[in-house]
Amino acid sequence: MSVLRILFCGTPDVAVPSLKALAEADGIEVACVLTRPDAPRGRGRRLTPSSVKMAAQELGIPVIDGNPRDEGFVDELTSLNVEAAAVVAYGRILPQNVLDALPKGWYNLHFSLLPQWRGAAPAQRAVWSGQPSTGATVFRITLGMDEGPILLQNHTDISDRETSGELLDRMAISGAPLLVDAMRSVADGTAQPVDQPEEGVTIADKIRTDDAHVIFDAPVENVDRQIRACTPEPGAWCAFTADADAVDAQPLTLHILAAAPASDAPNVPADLAPGELRAGKRNVWVGTATTPLELLEVKAQGKKAMRAADWARGARLGSEARCA
Template identity: 60%
Template sequence: MKVLFAGTPDVAVPSLRALSEDKERFEVVAVLTRPDAPRGRGRHLSPSPVKSAALELGIPVIEANPREDGFVERLKATGAEAAAVVAYGNILRQNVLDALPHGWYNLHFSLLPQWRGAAPVQRAIWSGETLSGATVFRITAGMDTGPIIAQSTTEIGPHETSGELLDRLAVDGAKLLAMALQTVQNGTAIAVEQPQGAYEKAEKITSSDAHIIFDAPAFAVDRQIRACTPEPGAWCTLSLTGEERSDAQTMLHVLQGRIADPADPQLPHGLLPGRLAHSKKHVWVGTLTEPYELLSVKPQGKRGMAASDWMRGAHLETGARCL
């Protein structure tokens, strides 16, 4: 079957590679992706990860906006019979969806109908769910509401970050997508309408959302940090003196942490939310319940490092805390 692939970020690359390498069943005739965008400190235009992979694989790339005049004609000219979509990032109009005889199929990283939207993996971790998965559905006019073709589940590890889970789902989902497209090709696909009801929406997580709230139970702090890692990155404002309004403040990103081991004899007790404490090898910050241990951090303007190494060179005053 001739397939158009639509995607943009790293998470879509495993599916593109899987389909392009499965030459017995599929021919990826073109790749649709977002235009080059400014990245890095120099803000130089850079291709999307999907475009880079497509060029490496020798697949023609289309960067046109689906809303542009003439897009449907260009789409039909590829000869594609169906489209595989993974994190493309553009809403498709009905005339575009109708342009391919077998339709458009999206790989979404949640167990639909739960967590429709932009950040399903992050929101699942933040909410404390222990199961996640991937869903392939036919794209319709609604947001992630089309009939389901295939679905798979996986457990969320107790310390797994959104980035780690997304990497796993990207690889497993590539196999699920290929299987689903095969059923579409041979006419055995069973499309199951999503049940009606009130389900959680996976709204995009912003940098302000990633501001760590230490005045919360330790389990909630842990979920927030894991959900925001690596993007957009969990952070707090570090007050070097402990004062809420002081010039001695800087930003601290928390790259990795865990709920403190209650059996640790060095564990500080009565640590107020946000207050920092440390031993030779450990750094803790207080929460509403038990302390939270910082394992890896990135101080403002510096590289990531072990929290104990950071603490040794930070020269914090008594009472220093995360706001």
């Protein structure tokens, strides 16, 4: 059986299951890994390798971190003697001369059922939109954003309380064998890419910090989906004021790490205006355009993460405490 020598391209945690699966697959040899350069992280801003780089080093696979748009990159790629590439959350757009450099093409594992949610944040947008299911797609990369022909797809349900991070972690694992199967079909010549339909295209723009600012004048279901879509990145937040009537009241950033629509328990306040905060002995609620949202875990500005009830006791909420 002939062996397909491939380049693997990826950067974050969600790409690691695919790298490991391809490294263990019969008929495939991961000859090299392309990832983003080490980046400063943490309070000390120390240069830290990507999750994919660390995994590749553990597997004994050579790593390069050159920019595909740099002069000389194609020559470096040619010297690797690889025929195809598998890509998962690499984070850079590949120019045409790089795409042309591998005779059997570049193939991407994308976390949506294309043509739905083309773009940077497919799982996040699926959660935010409230759809009950999504999936993963392996397609051949072309110049158009996530527009290439499809090799394989799978489906997965989205649970009612799932965050986008939890969904991505699940799809990273279930998507790894899908990518292996696709690359094997490339290796043995049985791959039959099918053009994406022109109908049903939606765009999954990257979710930025401003997008994660929670505004509570929406129905509780919408607010809940926004928080779960922005968890863990970039992180849902609001501007908290302990007492809006105080003369020197200054809003502080409150990160919402976990929340849920309030239950029908008798102690849940029914008269909260959108953004109004109310704390009980074990619960903290905030009003929305419909029913209250219960805050479960938060991180106040300059503080560590904690249960919302513990935070509320220390925050000394006034009668006009608000999140906006």
